[in-house]
Amino acid sequence: MSGAGPGSALLSDVRPWGGPPADVRVVDGVIAELLPVGTVPGAGEDVVDGRGRLLLPSFADVHVHLDSTGLGLPFRPHTGTPGVWGMMLNDRANWRGAEAPIADRTTEALGRMVARGTTSARSYAQVDVDAGLERLQAVLAAKEAHRDRATVEVIAFPQAGLLREAGSVELLDEAMSQGADVVGGIDPCLLDRDPARHLDLVFGLAEKHDAPIDVHLHEPDQLAKFSAELIVERTRAHGMTGRVTISHGYGLSALPREELLPLVEQFAELDIAWATIAPPSPLPTLLLAEHGVRVGLGEDGQRDYWSPYGNADMLDRTWQLAFTNGFRRDEHVEHCVAVATVGGRSVLGTAPALRDHLDRPGASVGDPADLLLVEGETVTAAVMDRSPDRTVLFRGRVVADGLELTGAA
Numbered sequence: 001m002s003g004a005g006p007g008s009a010l011l012s013d014v015r016p017w018g019g020p021p022a023d024v025r026v027v028d029g030v031i032a033e034l035l036p037v038g039t040v041p042g043a044g045e046d047v048v049d050g051r052g053r054l055l056l057p058s059f060a061d062v063h064v065h066l067d068s069t070g071l072g073l074p075f076r077p078h079t080g081t082p083g084v085w086g087m088m089l090n091d092r093a094n095w096r097g098a099e100a101p102i103a104d105r106t107t108e109a110l111g112r113m114v115a116r117g118t119t120s121a122r123s124y125a126q127v128d129v130d131a132g133l134e135r136l137q138a139v140l141a142a143k144e145a146h147r148d149r150a151t152v153e154v155i156a157f158p159q160a161g162l163l164r165e166a167g168s169v170e171l172l173d174e175a176m177s178q179g180a181d182v183v184g185g186i187d188p189c190l191l192d193r194d195p196a197r198h199l200d201l202v203f204g205l206a207e208k209h210d211a212p213i214d215v216h217l218h219e220p221d222q223l224a225k226f227s228a229e230l231i232v233e234r235t236r237a238h239g240m241t242g243r244v245t246i247s248h249g250y251g252l253s254a255l256p257r258e259e260l261l262p263l264v265e266q267f268a269e270l271d272i273a274w275a276t277i278a279p280p281s282p283l284p285t286l287l288l289a290e291h292g293v294r295v296g297l298g299e300d301g302q303r304d305y306w307s308p309y310g311n312a313d314m315l316d317r318t319w320q321l322a323f324t325n326g327f328r329r330d331e332h333v334e335h336c337v338a339v340a341t342v343g344g345r346s347v348l349g350t351a352p353a354l355r356d357h358l359d360r361p362g363a364s365v366g367d368p369a370d371l372l373l374v375e376g377e378t379v380t381a382a383v384m385d386r387s388p389d390r391t392v393l394f395r396g397r398v399v400a401d402g403l404e405l406t407g408a409a
């Protein structure tokens, strides 16, 4: 009964990662004990009725654009034109005119994410000469509104590049001084057309603000490879081991194995992480896990000016990761859950990288009690069924139940 009492909670009859039923005691926001089912709660101890549900680590969405979300608004037909610049202009022309103020939208979207099982997130906030710091302030407002439900990192994101519009670099610098956590970069070759200059600016700001880096890479194969090599060079030169993430990297996934492998080995050596959104040409997650490269999953936009996809549900996106990879074996589908949960935390630096594709951390003694209870016969069945019967815990406290937030903010 060690530690039972006020400040502790007993999760009764749960199945950690689909294993045998257990009662789980949580103390001070950490899993303290795994006990036999039927354990008598301590005096004053909260009890969460597990009802035989699965116990998983909660989701970490490491690539979400809260500042462009359209969740909760009337559906809007897609009007963007293909390509990053065209999509950016479509967003720029419309985001202020949406039915609700941007800070209300970011807060609504983050709440929906928590309600569905996400308690860690890394969100972009577009910083450019159109938005200034307005979108950053909106994401920071969402973070503050849900501070007792989720941890959120904010990326100051130069969606319009750094070299195309005067004042972009100064704004990114200011965003880092105004509460952003991560310096963003984007398509150093294709957007700014001066990859060395773009990346030097990004790494320079990261050094100045002692911050990590996340670079959006939509570029095709050889350009993506070239950009990735420049990122590797600078990660090494600036001593940024463990502090750089490549997002998307679509073109890298398409490289022949003999070209991809040396890059993956360098990512492992310099601990460069990879964030994916489960696109049609999927990331080689098994290969990355084999090499101990940190990999996380995200939703990208949510029904925004770039695409109608994204519904705040990382369990849906986990299904998508499995589906786009063509996975059928349970161990592979479960690996997708590991990527979407603890894999994401590894990108955020709050958990180690998955050791291999069979690694299932996050629901054992000593792990943070950021947890998801979800109905499902097995973990793979839960991904296929995506039941609404979920309970979400953040730091050992229930923050959502049945896809609704619980309690006051």
Ligand SMILES: [Zn+2]
Pocket (backbone or CB within 6 Å): 063, 065, 216, 300, 301
């Ligand atoms: Zn994105």
